Amino acid sequence: MTNNNTISKTLIVAISLCLVCSALISYSAVELRDLQEANKTLDKQTKILSAAGLLADDKDVSSLFNSIEIKIVDLETGLFNTSINIEDFDESSFSRNPNTSIELTSDADIALLKRRENFQAIYLHYENESLKAIILPVRGYGLWGTMKGYLALESDLQTVIGLEFFDHKETPGLGGEIVNPRWKAIWKGKKVYSDSGDVIISVIKGSVDKSNKNAKFQVDGLSGATITSNGVTNLLSFWLGEMGYGPLIKEIRSKESADV
Amino acid sequence: MSKAKEVLLNPIFNDNPIALQILGICSALAVTGTLYITLIMCVALTSVVTLSNFFVSLIRNHIPTNIRIIVQISIIATLVMLVDEVLQAYDYESSKTLSVFVGLIVTNCIVMGRAEAFAMKNGPIMSAIDGFGNGLGYSIILIVIAVIREFVGAGTFYGIEIMPLTTNGGWYLANNFFLTPASSFFIIGFTIWALRQWKTDQIEEPEFKILKNSLEAEKRTI
Numbered sequence: 001m002t003n004n005n006t007i008s009k010t011l012i013v014a015i016s017l018c019l020v021c022s023a024l025i026s027y028s029a030v031e032l033r034d035l036q037e038a039n040k041t042l043d044k045q046t047k048i049l050s051a052a053g054l055l056a057d058d059k060d061v062s063s064l065f066n067s068i069e070i071k072i073v074d075l076e077t078g079l080f081n082t083s084i085n086i087e088d089f090d091e092s093s094f095s096r097n098p099n100t101s102i103e104l105t106s107d108a109d110i111a112l113l114k115r116r117e118n119f120q121a122i123y124l125h126y127e128n129e130s131l132k133a134i135i136l137p138v139r140g141y142g143l144w145g146t147m148k149g150y151l152a153l154e155s156d157l158q159t160v161i162g163l164e165f166f167d168h169k170e171t172p173g174l175g176g177e178i179v180n181p182r183w184k185a186i187w188k189g190k191k192v193y194s195d196s197g198d199v200i201i202s203v204i205k206g207s208v209d210k211s212n213k214n215a216k217f218q219v220d221g222l223s224g225a226t227i228t229s230n231g232v233t234n235l236l237s238f239w240l241g242e243m244g245y246g247p248l249i250k251e252i253r254s255k256e257s258a259d260v
Numbered sequence: 261m262s263k264a265k266e267v268l269l270n271p272i273f274n275d276n277p278i279a280l281q282i283l284g285i286c287s288a289l290a291v292t293g294t295l296y297i298t299l300i301m302c303v304a305l306t307s308v309v310t311l312s313n314f315f316v317s318l319i320r321n322h323i324p325t326n327i328r329i330i331v332q333i334s335i336i337a338t339l340v341m342l343v344d345e346v347l348q349a350y351d352y353e354s355s356k357t358l359s360v361f362v363g364l365i366v367t368n369c370i371v372m373g374r375a376e377a378f379a380m381k382n383g384p385i386m387s388a389i390d391g392f393g394n395g396l397g398y399s400i401i402l403i404v405i406a407v408i409r410e411f412v413g414a415g416t417f418y419g420i421e422i423m424p425l426t427t428n429g430g431w432y433l434a435n436n437f438f439l440t441p442a443s444s445f446f447i448i449g450f451t452i453w454a455l456r457q458w459k460t461d462q463i464e465e466p467e468f469k470i471l472k473n474s475l476e477a478e479k480r481t482i
Contacts, residue, residue, distance in 0.1 A: 010324040017319075017331055021338040028342050032349040039352035172293065173413065173436035182428060224436075 044166070048123050051150035051164035052133045053188070068135075069124045076118055078247025089121050091137065104243070111140030111231075111238035122248070123150075131155040134252075136245055138163075140235025143227040145169035147178065147235065153192070157249050160190045160201070163232075175228030183222065191216045192240055199240040203229040267390045271397035273459065278401040279452045280462055283369040288402055289444040291361050295418045298406035300354045304343045304362055306395025309371045312336045313391030316379040323380075332375045333366070340365045370394055405447045413438030 003009070045065045049055045054064055072081045072089055094100045094117040101115045123135035132155055139148040149165035162184060170176045177183055194200040200217045205226065208218045221229040238244050277283045284305075291301045315335050316323075323331050344362045347355040355362065365371060374394050379387040410416055415423035415432045424430020437443050456462045 004322060004324040005326060006324075009322075010327055013319075013322055013324055013331065014327060017334055021334055024338055025341050025345075028345045032345050035349035036345075036352075039349065043352055043356075171436075172439040173434055177427065180427065 047164050047166040048135050048150055051162045052123075052125055052135050052152040053161050054125065054133075067125055067127065069126060071122055071124060072119055073122050073245075073248050074118065075116070075120055075244065075247065078245075078249070078251035081119060084119060086121060089119065091117060091120070094119060108243055109238075111235040113140065113146075113238070116243060120245075122245075133161055136239065138235050138239040138244075140231055140238060142168060142170050142178075142231035143175050143225070144171070147228075147231060151236065151239070157252060158191050158193055160187045160192060163187045170225065170228050175222060175225035177222050177225065178228060178232065183220070186219055189216070190219060192236070199237045201236055201240075202233040205229070264386065264389050267386060268393040268396075271390075271393040272400060273397075273455065274462075276397045276401065276455070277370045277373075277394050278398060278448065279455050281370075281373070283373055284398055285448065287361055287364065287368060288398075288405060288448060289441040291358060292402055292406040292409055292444055293413070293439055293441075294410050294416075295403070295406045297354060297357050298402050300347070300351065301358060301361065302395070302399035302402055304347065304358075305365055305368065305371070305398055306392060308336065308339045308343055308365050309374055309395045309398075310388050310391035311339050312371055313374050313379040313387040314384050315339075316375045317382060317384040317387035320380050328380070329376070332372060336371050336375065337366050370398055401448070401451060404451055405444050408447050409438045409443060413443070 004013075042061055045068075046055065046061050048068065049061060049064055054067075055061075056064065070086050072084045072086060073079070074081045095113075095115050100119065101117045103115055104113060120137060122137070124131060125133040125135065133152050134155070134157065135150050135152045137148070138151050139146055141147070145168070147165050147168040147170065149163060149167075151163050152161035153159065154161055164184065165178050168176070168178060170178060190201060192199060192201040194217070200214075201219070202217065203219045203221050205221045207220045208215050212218070240246065240249070271277060275281070278285065278288055287301060287305070292298050312332070312335050316332055319331075340363060343365070344355070347358070347362060374387075374391055378390045382390070407417065410418075411422065412435050414434055415421065415425050415430070421428075423432035426433050
């Protein structure tokens with residue numbers, strides 16, 4: 001057997017192995033990139049449609065998504081921003097970049113985000129030219145990590161259609177029940193703002209007393225998951241409030257009343 | 261051919277990588293919450309260990325001894341990245357759930373252990389068979405754990421509802437402990453016990469004996 005332990009042989013084996021391995025990985029990464037990107041988009045679209053209650057078994061997700069319009073909104077002013085390309089918008093890089101985000105003071109940061117991006121991509125669902133649903137990305141800290149989801153509101157910007165979380169780290173069986181279809185179904189029809197315009201919707205401890213006049217603002221808590229339940233309340237208060245989509249909602253309302 | 265059969269079947273019960281060698285426990289704890297995810301993980305690991313054994317064995321006569329571990333790891337890491345890419349492209353949902361655990365196959369002791377212990381000394385075909393057998397041995401334990409955890413923890417088998425949960429209006433109050441990875445410790449422990457009751461030659465000699473406490477020892481001397 002030849003001696004493998006010479007320096008030249010060692011170098012030759014190491015270099016050729018690296019070349020072969022890296023070529024293989026580059027090839028597969030390039031070949032499969034389109035499929036992977038398509039999967040990611042499809043996954044996101046499915047979650048958005050599901051929040052808005054538009055998902056149907058017999059229809060293709062991407063064709064259903066044609067009825068959805070994506071807009072970039074400036075969270076500071078509540079106005080739509082047309083200078084940012086939707087393809088260029090990336091929530092995580094925007095919220096980290098000091099030029100496109102603000103640092104939250106501890107009393108404003110109820111959802112424990114630390115920084116909030118100044119722009120957000122929102123989704124509008126039109127049917128026969130009229131606005132049917134508005135789908136807002138929301139996120140906030142639960143027990144173990146950030147819960148990310150979509151909140152869909154009816155065109156009155158007051159009634160919930162659905163709340164769908166697509167990423168969370170909550171305990172399976174306890175906080176993880178935020179993705180349970182039965183719990184998600186409770187959200188439909190709940191109201192988010194009080195008459196004076198405050199965000200009042202909350203996940204309470206235990207079950208909602210139906211006879212209570214506030215029942216339409218309350219959602220059954222998840223048993224054994226108080227911190228997760230509070231996290232959901234907090235993230236909704238944050239994103240529907242002044243620091244979140246408050247200005248946008250005000251803007252749409254004033255535009256509607258001007259139209260009338 | 262009997263050697264090949266032995267190499268293939270031995271790791272399943274007689275020399276199981278998890279139950280006897282106690283390797284690869286990390287992923288056995290982490291990814292056994294539901295059966296479907298576990299099956300994906302088993303396929304991923306089995307293909308990695310089979311192929312890595314094959315390729316390591318193929319070039320075993322050219323690997324310089326002083327960099328042999330690095331060479332093995334490079335081959336394993338390449339295969340793991342390929343598996344991860346394929347998974348992201350064809351089963352995105354599972355790849356999201358498995359997340360880092362596919363990448364962590366690199367550090368799975370079974371893969372590296374078989375490359376070093378078997379593939380460096382045997383031919384490519386035999387090494388591939390050995391890798392496949394060890395993959396099966398790993399899979400069988402994981403499947404047992406996953407079936408138990410999913411059934412007790414969520415009342416389902418492969419996603420099909422067997423016992424309706426109270427949270428869904430049924431009668432079965434799910435045991436949430438079984439949804440947490442820690443429960444796997446107990447299940448693995450009981451599996452090993454059951455296997456050793458059946459194959460008694462696997463029972464190890466105790467490494468030390470527990471001494472009687474001093475008071476008792478004194479009494480005896482009196």
